[in-house]
Amino acid sequence: MATILTVDDTASMRQMISFTLNSVGHEVLQASDGREALNILQNKKVDLVITDVNMPNMDGITFVKSLRELNDYKFTPILMLTTESQDTKRQQGKVAGATGWIVKPFNPEQLLTVVKKVLG
Amino acid sequence: MPRWWLWAMGGLFATWLWAVPFVPWWVALGSGLCAMLTLTVLAFYARQHSNQDDISAVLPPSEDESQEVFEQVDALMSHSKDIEHIPQVEEVLESMAQDNQRRRLDDLMRRWVDVAQRYSEAALVLRREIYSVIKQTEQAANTIASSFEAVINKATIQARQAMELLEGTQGATSDDGTPQSLKDFIQVSDERLNKMADEVVRVADLSVNMVRELDGVQTRTQAIDGFLLDVEKLADQTSLLALNADIEAARVGEHGRGFSVVAQEVRRLSQRSHEFSDRIRQHLKEVRSGLSRTYGNMRTLSAADMEHALTIKEDVISLTRSLEGKNREVAETVSRINEISKEIAQDVRNVVISLQFHDITSQKLSGMLEPMDELRRTLYHLMQETVSLDKNLLKNLPKNERWLSRLQEETLPAPEIEPPKEPARKESTPEPPRLREATDNGPAVELF
Numbered sequence: 038m039a040t041i042l043t044v045d046d047t048a049s050m051r052q053m054i055s056f057t058l059n060s061v062g063h064e065v066l067q068a069s070d071g072r073e074a075l076n077i078l079q080n081k082k083v084d085l086v087i088t089d090v091n092m093p094n095m096d097g098i099t100f101v102k103s104l105r106e107l108n109d110y111k112f113t114p115i116l117m118l119t120t121e122s123q124d125t126k127r128q129q130g131k132v133a134g135a136t137g138w139i140v141k142p143f144n145p146e147q148l149l150t151v152v153k154k155v156l157g
Numbered sequence: 158m159p160r161w162w163l164w165a166m167g168g169l170f171a172t173w174l175w176a177v178p179f180v181p182w183w184v185a186l187g188s189g190l191c192a193m194l195t196l197t198v199l200a201f202y203a204r205q206h207s208n209q210d211d212i213s214a215v216l217p218p219s220e221d222e223s224q225e226v227f228e229q230v231d232a233l234m235s236h237s238k239d240i241e242h243i244p245q246v247e248e249v250l251e252s253m254a255q256d257n258q259r260r261r262l263d264d265l266m267r268r269w270v271d272v273a274q275r276y277s278e279a280a281l282v283l284r285r286e287i288y289s290v291i292k293q294t295e296q297a298a299n300t301i302a303s304s305f306e307a308v309i310n311k312a313t314i315q316a317r318q319a320m321e322l323l324e325g326t327q328g329a330t331s332d333d334g335t336p337q338s339l340k341d342f343i344q345v346s347d348e349r350l351n352k353m354a355d356e357v358v359r360v361a362d363l364s365v366n367m368v369r370e371l372d373g374v375q376t377r378t379q380a381i382d383g384f385l386l387d388v389e390k391l392a393d394q395t396s397l398l399a400l401n402a403d404i405e406a407a408r409v410g411e412h413g414r415g416f417s418v419v420a421q422e423v424r425r426l427s428q429r430s431h432e433f434s435d436r437i438r439q440h441l442k443e444v445r446s447g448l449s450r451t452y453g454n455m456r457t458l459s460a461a462d463m464e465h466a467l468t469i470k471e472d473v474i475s476l477t478r479s480l481e482g483k484n485r486e487v488a489e490t491v492s493r494i495n496e497i498s499k500e501i502a503q504d505v506r507n508v509v510i511s512l513q514f515h516d517i518t519s520q521k522l523s524g525m526l527e528p529m530d531e532l533r534r535t536l537y538h539l540m541q542e543t544v545s546l547d548k549n550l551l552k553n554l555p556k557n558e559r560w561l562s563r564l565q566e567e568t569l570p571a572p573e574i575e576p577p578k579e580p581a582r583k584e585s586t587p588e589p590p591r592l593r594e595a596t597d598n599g600p601a602v603e604l605f
Binding site: 056057130141146 | 295298299301302303305306309505506509510511512513514515516517519520600601602603604605
């Protein structure tokens with residue numbers, strides 16, 4: 038099973054994502070914003086990142102750009118999980134290097150399917 | 158002023174009284190009616206004039222007071238030489254109109270500032286309340302999420318253990334053949350008990366066969382008895398023959414002495430043959446007696462064995478049926494637990510979706526603050542400009558410094574509360590647990 042990092046400033050969202058992914062045996066790490074996520078990723082290699090877009094300190098788009106600049110994470114799948122659904126935001130995410138875009142609220146089965154797909 | 162109508166009324170009444178004794182009764186009646194009519198008219202007139210007199214009593218000025226006013230005006234006019242320029246009436250009217258306009262503007266400005274003050278205070282209260290609501294709902298959502306996770310984890314463990322326990326009754330045997338499940342236990346017990354019952358039945362059959370064999374043996378012992386009688390007859394004849402031989406030998410004399418010895422030996426053999434036959438009969442009798450007892454025992458034993466074996470077999474069948482019923486109940490329970498697990502999985506999915514709406518509503522509430530804060534910011538700059546233009550404008554407003562500082566508070570974040578996040582989306586929020594499959598601007602899930 039994979040190691041997955043979830044980044045969201047809302048604790049209950051992180052709990053729901055962890056709960057869903059833990060149920061199929063994935064190891065889940067949590068961060069409350071982009072900056073904290075980058076600190077975690079310096080010490081630990083993960084297989085997948087699921088991040089919110091609008092967060093304090095460092096937003097999701099900036100976080101994805103920063104992550105893609107790291108050699109270890111050039112090809113790691115990154116899913117954006119956000120309330121944002123506008124095409125402009127999607128395009129920003131795509132340009133920044135995100136692998137996929139999921140609009141909140143997520144369906145647990147749907148999330149697991151997408152995670153399985155991007156993990157190969 | 159003299160109240161003449163009262164005098165007129167009195168005179169008229171007196172005249173009528175004076176005339177009554179001197180005129181005919183019908184003249185007195187007619188004049189009396191006319192006098193009453195006149196008196197009514199005069200009384201109505203008198204009442205009206207009485208009200209006018211009350212009003213006129215409070216109205217100045219009297220002639221004396223007017224005289225005083227004229228004297229004051231004359232005194233003022235005597236100082237008119239001190240005034241250099243007396244404005245024209247048009248100029249005075251224009252100046253008064255401008256003053257009036259300015260006062261109205263000032264009044265409007267004060268009212269406008271007052272409204273701004275009220276708005277700023279209300280907006281601050283609203284802002285704090287919204288943050289408070291966001292914070293409280295966040296705490297509640299976190300608590301619910303943690304409790305939910307704990308409950309689900311415990312329910313999962315409970316269900317798994319129950320399934321392990323129940324599936325154990327349906328599992329396989331161990332390597333040494335010992336049954337590991339109720340199903341296998343039933344099967345093995347059934348097999349072994351049936352085997353034992355069959356063995357008992359077989360033993361009973363063998364007993365019956367042995368009884369039959371014993372019958373044959375007894376018949377044969379009776380035949381031996383017959384044979385022994387024949388042997389005894391032969392011995393008797395031999396003995397008689399030996400006696401005859403001995404008589405014949407005695408008659409011959411000396412020459413028959415040898416023959417006599419042989420005859421005696423033959424007789425002795427015949428006697429021994431008798432003795433031998435008696436002993437065989439005696440043994441045969443004991444054998445027959447033993448066989449008879451054995452025969453009786455074997456019959457009893459074979460009948461009891463058969464009855465017992467049949468009872469055991471029936472008990473085994475009954476026990477097996479009962480265990481099979483229990484096993485079916487266990488299988489049904491396992492099936493029900495599986496169905497409940499599927500329902501729980503569906504409920505879990507719904508709860509996971511529903512708990513995310515806290516995040517969405519919080520962001521919507523935070524988004525509501527954006528335009529409000531923008532308006533407060535604009536208001537603050539506008540008021541700063543206004544106050545710098547006219548310091549006296551806010552002189553009469555209470556707490557004017559405080560409300561201005563309150564307008565400034567919008568630059569500070571609310572205490573211990575996160576700053577507002579992303580603005581709210583335009584589309585309406587679906588009711589949980591229904592999940593929106595696609596938004597107005599694209600699919601719910603998209604892989605680039």
